[in-house]
Amino acid sequence: MSRIRVLIADDHPVFRYGLRALLLAEATMIEVVGEAATGTEAVSLTFECVPDVVLMDLNMPGLNGIEATRQILAKSPHTGILVLTMFEDDESVLAAMKAGARGYLLKGAEGDEAIRAITAVSKGEAIFSPSIASRLFGYFDSTKQKLFSRSVEPFPDLTPREREVLTLIAQGYTNSTIAERFVLSPKTVRNHVSSIFSKLQVASRAEAIIMARDAGGFKKSP
Structure with a gap:
């Protein structure tokens, strides 16, 4: 069974390090194919690395996560975008959904929850953290x-x-x-x-x- 190819897009190096460590622990089912620190890098690396799932932060310098999501899906509609962010306000949730993101997960989510979300999004499912689902x-x-x-x-x-x-x-x-x-x-x-x-x-x-x-x-x- 092929592994899920994942690209991490977040402007905080420490968070990227922790997330990469979490995903490397699941090496039998997940492969980290790249890391981006800006929205522009996320777009270019998606086209270069062809991930199954992009873990997309919303608040990045320059091109934000919402616009990066739009640009990625305009050329690669089968790429699964899973928003992973601190923001849970109504505007951010709806903007991510309208841009085409398949899931919305808060950064405080447990590791198991993040793995389940990545797996679901890779299969084309829509998934939201419990607090977002309640909203x-x-x-x-x-x-x-x-x-x-x-x-x-x-x-x-x-x-x-x-x-x-x-x-x-x-x-x-x-x-x-x-x-x-x-x-x-x-x-x-x-x-x-x-x-x-x-x-x-x-x-x-x-x-x-x-x-x-x-x-x-x-x-x-x-």
Whole structure:
């Protein structure tokens, strides 16, 4: 099984050192292919090293992490961007998602959580730290009344099952977890997700989550 190729982009040498040490301890499954101290370096090294996942800091000198994410995905849309930062404000979270990042993890996360996030993002999944997920749930809850006040249901082209799947996608569930929840085969879930992306005209789970949040009514399950 091939290792996950990871590029670290952060302007703090000590943090890069600690993160590299963490990833080197997982050498059987993760390979660190490069390190960048600026957004500009992150973009150029991504195209040079071709990582599966870029661990992207937001606050870097010159080109920031959001713009670096946009530039990378414009030319390499299959690269997984996992934001790893101290910032958890609404604006930063949404900006990262809109730029195309697949995940958002705070720098205070435990090592095991970071490894799980890298693995998930490498597989195309969207993942968020617990505090960020709670913030997203808050978005969904705050727009619930807006949905109920509308005479037209959002995403009318979706089937009832696709709406259920979209709700779980918006809550950060993986395809395998959705399959277990609805007692469906993984292939059936993949087909539902593909159909949802096609009907919503989006290319990623992050874009689907943003659309779900903007439409409202996608709240945390009890």
